[in-house]
Amino acid sequence: MDSITIWASNQAIRLIGSLGNRWLHVQSVVKQAHRVSQVFDENEGTYLIAVAYLHDIGYAPELKRTGFHPIDGANYLRSQGYERLASLVAHHSEAQCEAQLRGLESELAQFPREHSPLAKALNYCDMTTGPQGQRVSFEERIADILSRYGETDIVAQAIHRATPQLRQAVEHTQELLRSHNL
Numbered sequence: 001m002d003s004i005t006i007w008a009s010n011q012a013i014r015l016i017g018s019l020g021n022r023w024l025h026v027q028s029v030v031k032q033a034h035r036v037s038q039v040f041d042e043n044e045g046t047y048l049i050a051v052a053y054l055h056d057i058g059y060a061p062e063l064k065r066t067g068f069h070p071i072d073g074a075n076y077l078r079s080q081g082y083e084r085l086a087s088l089v090a091h092h093s094e095a096q097c098e099a100q101l102r103g104l105e106s107e108l109a110q111f112p113r114e115h116s117p118l119a120k121a122l123n124y125c126d127m128t129t130g131p132q133g134q135r136v137s138f139e140e141r142i143a144d145i146l147s148r149y150g151e152t153d154i155v156a157q158a159i160h161r162a163t164p165q166l167r168q169a170v171e172h173t174q175e176l177l178r179s180h181n182l
Helices: 003-016 021-039 042-054 069-079 083-091 095-102 117-127 138-149 154-179
Strands: none
Touching (some): 003 021, 003 042, 021 117, 021 154, 042 083, 042 117, 069 095, 083 117, 095 154, 117 138, 117 154, 138 154
């Protein structure tokens, strides 16, 4: 494993390894990232795996500042000197949709958004992994989120707004995988 992946793995284990289903989800997102990383060069593949470990790190109780895990995780990663990882975590799974509803746009804007195949691949890995780590279709993942939170919850409202962009990211990554016979 590359040093950044080892660091990311250690951080995830230390900070969210005891969070039950959240940790199961993260481990399976990492497994997806290992598979998807084959479509990237070595450096980008390594970043995808590292950010897969870290994408939900903001759920760690000791990192909670805003209560919105993408920003809380990104702030921690920035404090550790990992600017690119911080930006990828801040914006994963179309976080801007929920940030707007929570009044956290200015906090999210502190992190530049990366529009790259790697950012789309992270969304793919997250949006095809269920809350207990099971592989799911994109449609099943969206339905599960809506079911768990209920239509009036901010998370459900945000996922409704984010669905078109998330679908595009999933489809883009699926096409990359097909083009590489994966």
